[in-house]
Amino acid sequence: MTTHRTIRIGTRGSPLAMAQAHEVRDRLIAAHPDLAEPGRLEIIDVKTTGDKILDRPLSEIGGKALFTKELDDAMLRGDIEIAVHSMKDVETNILDGIVLPALLPREDVRDAFMCLTAKSIAELKEGAVVGTASLRRGAQIKARRPDIQVVNFRGNVQSRLRKLHEGQVDATMLAMAGLNRLGMAEKATAALEPTEMLPAVGQGAIGITCRAGDSESIALVEALNHQETYTCVTAERAFLRRLDGSCRTPIGGWCRFTGPDTIRFDGLVVRPDGTGLLETFREGPVSEAHALADDAGKELKAHCGPEYFIMSTE
Numbered sequence: 001m002t003t004h005r006t007i008r009i010g011t012r013g014s015p016l017a018m019a020q021a022h023e024v025r026d027r028l029i030a031a032h033p034d035l036a037e038p039g040r041l042e043i044i045d046v047k048t049t050g051d052k053i054l055d056r057p058l059s060e061i062g063g064k065a066l067f068t069k070e071l072d073d074a075m076l077r078g079d080i081e082i083a084v085h086s087m088k089d090v091e092t093n094i095l096d097g098i099v100l101p102a103l104l105p106r107e108d109v110r111d112a113f114m115c116l117t118a119k120s121i122a123e124l125k126e127g128a129v130v131g132t133a134s135l136r137r138g139a140q141i142k143a144r145r146p147d148i149q150v151v152n153f154r155g156n157v158q159s160r161l162r163k164l165h166e167g168q169v170d171a172t173m174l175a176m177a178g179l180n181r182l183g184m185a186e187k188a189t190a191a192l193e194p195t196e197m198l199p200a201v202g203q204g205a206i207g208i209t210c211r212a213g214d215s216e217s218i219a220l221v222e223a224l225n226h227q228e229t230y231t232c233v234t235a236e237r238a239f240l241r242r243l244d245g246s247c248r249t250p251i252g253g254w255c256r257f258t259g260p261d262t263i264r265f266d267g268l269v270v271r272p273d274g275t276g277l278l279e280t281f282r283e284g285p286v287s288e289a290h291a292l293a294d295d296a297g298k299e300l301k302a303h304c305g306p307e308y309f310i311m312s313t314e
């Protein structure tokens with residue numbers, strides 16, 4: 001192959017998004033050493049609405065599509081060849097004209113608990129204030145500790161840590177994956193086991209998209225795919241699709257390999273106020289991962305009424 005066009009890697013501009021884009025660039029060069037030549041790869045900061053509006057809950061301003069829309073638009077316009085996404089933020093249905101040729105090996109899937117006064121959720125003082133913009137984290141913590149007050153809390157990792165140190169909240173939660181990628185894992189007070197806080201669908205996984213038909217970029221990106229992660233995250237997204245997943249419903253879903261040929265999927269839904277937690281799991285062969293998670297979604301969907309879903313009114 002002797003084409004020499006520049007491959008533009010689009011990303012959001014936050015420190016975490018930039019770290020992820022650099023990881024993709026490094027992996028592309030490791031897989032295709034000719035890409036190390038000057039001018040072959042370029043990282044482009046595509047501003048997203050989600051990064052610009054910081055004072056309202058994510059669930060009120062249009063959900064996770066915000067984080068990906070501008071990257072999708074830039075790709076469809078032909079401004080970038082490759083886009084780097086946190087799979088947690090990618091809509092369950094990928095746009096026509098865009099493909100997902102690779103998921104990188106999954107990072108730590110757990111949520112981090114960050115608190116200056118307690119080592120665990122159980123040790124938080126009566127009536128403690130926990131800051132999170134995530135309905136999933138807020139509802140799961142309320143399910144465990146109904147006395148806790150959950151307040152909306154956004155911003156990047158650095159600004160959330162500052163608010164914690166200023167005493168605006170008693171505790172907050174972040175993805176371990178993000179802290180690890182920023183080299184800030186030591187900021188976590190504890191990692192919450194999935195039995196205590198089931199992660200979001202796609203948490204810890206980076207997805208790389210290309211324009212459908214851009215066979216050169218697709219071939220470069222496909223070499224980075226980690227099949228185990230792809231199988232698990234695809235299964236989780238089948239579960240999410242059954243539940244009409246968006247930022248507006250507290251949903252957790254996690255699939256992992258339990259042996260070379262077997263998986264286990266765990267899923268839950270809970271009302272935003274922390275009541276009515278419903279959980280289920282499936283175990284079976286890897287080849288059935290998608291069908292098993294899909295079936296788990298059907299089961300939970302049959303049991304959760306409209307009060308599990310916050311309807312959009314804006």
Ligand SMILES: NCc1[nH]cc(CCC(=O)O)c1CC(=O)O
Pocket residue numbers: 086087088089173174175177178202203204205206
């Ligand atoms: N919604 C923002 C977002 N999207 C992905 C991550 C973390 C990295 C990951 O899950 O891969 C975060 C921040 C957080 O939840 O702490």
